[in-house]
Amino acid sequence: MSKETVEYHWERHHKGHVDSLNAIVQGTEFAEMKLENMVLTSYNEGNPLPFFVHASQVWNHDFFWENMKPGGGGNPSGMLSEMIERDFGSLDELAKQIQNAALTQFGSGWVWLAYKAHRLGVGNDINPRPSGKDKRLVVVKTPNAVSPLVWDYYPLLAIDVWEHAYHMDYENRRGDYVSVFLDKLISWDVVSCRLENAMVRASKREQMENRKLLWEQLKEQTPIGKKVVDSRPTPKARQKMKRRR
Numbered sequence: 001m002s003k004e005t006v007e008y009h010w011e012r013h014h015k016g017h018v019d020s021l022n023a024i025v026q027g028t029e030f031a032e033m034k035l036e037n038m039v040l041t042s043y044n045e046g047n048p049l050p051f052f053v054h055a056s057q058v059w060n061h062d063f064f065w066e067n068m069k070p071g072g073g074g075n076p077s078g079m080l081s082e083m084i085e086r087d088f089g090s091l092d093e094l095a096k097q098i099q100n101a102a103l104t105q106f107g108s109g110w111v112w113l114a115y116k117a118h119r120l121g122v123g124n125d126i127n128p129r130p131s132g133k134d135k136r137l138v139v140v141k142t143p144n145a146v147s148p149l150v151w152d153y154y155p156l157l158a159i160d161v162w163e164h165a166y167h168m169d170y171e172n173r174r175g176d177y178v179s180v181f182l183d184k185l186i187s188w189d190v191v192s193c194r195l196e197n198a199m200v201r202a203s204k205r206e207q208m209e210n211r212k213l214l215w216e217q218l219k220e221q222t223p224i225g226k227k228v229v230d231s232r233p234t235p236k237a238r239q240k241m242k243r244r245r
């Protein structure tokens, strides 16, 4: 990735979204929110408003820059490597799926490696309980400013496949840009760290949801306000019984 591309992308495109977001956030309900919550709250169920576009593009670009480094590439290690083997078969197969997602993303968008813990599938179908297809790595593509955050996935790697990310260096050869990104720029250390954090967060959340579910079930079995019938004899009745004996 050339210096010119980085300068244009960072200083003009990314900064443009930061400036626009700062200009419209003042005095709104979003002003005190963390960026991630701004994205989730403003998604508007797939009908995003300009606020979402700026917030999500800032989040996506921050995430993208952080998963690059000079002299990157190479092979992942540890748990990430094991999960890539388990869920894709090999690192080459993962690279193929990333390439395929990049080349089939019509128009502008993003390609992601994400940890799908549970809950939502693409298209907002609700799957609130873990299933055999959950707790695994997935490759997904998103249009425009959307990220897998809005599907309740944990993003691990972002590749910007908007034309401004590669056209100066590779013209319309998006696949060449993605190959160079994977071979020379990707920071597997950052992806590993994100995976560990995602698994911890997902596990804590699952525990909380299980506790909540258990509490709901207990409440259904013993509704609050329902009198518990005490079938034991009263003290008077016990005295009468004694006298009879």
Ligand SMILES: [Fe+2]
Pocket: 009, 013, 061, 160, 162, 164, 165
């Ligand atoms: Fe971009």
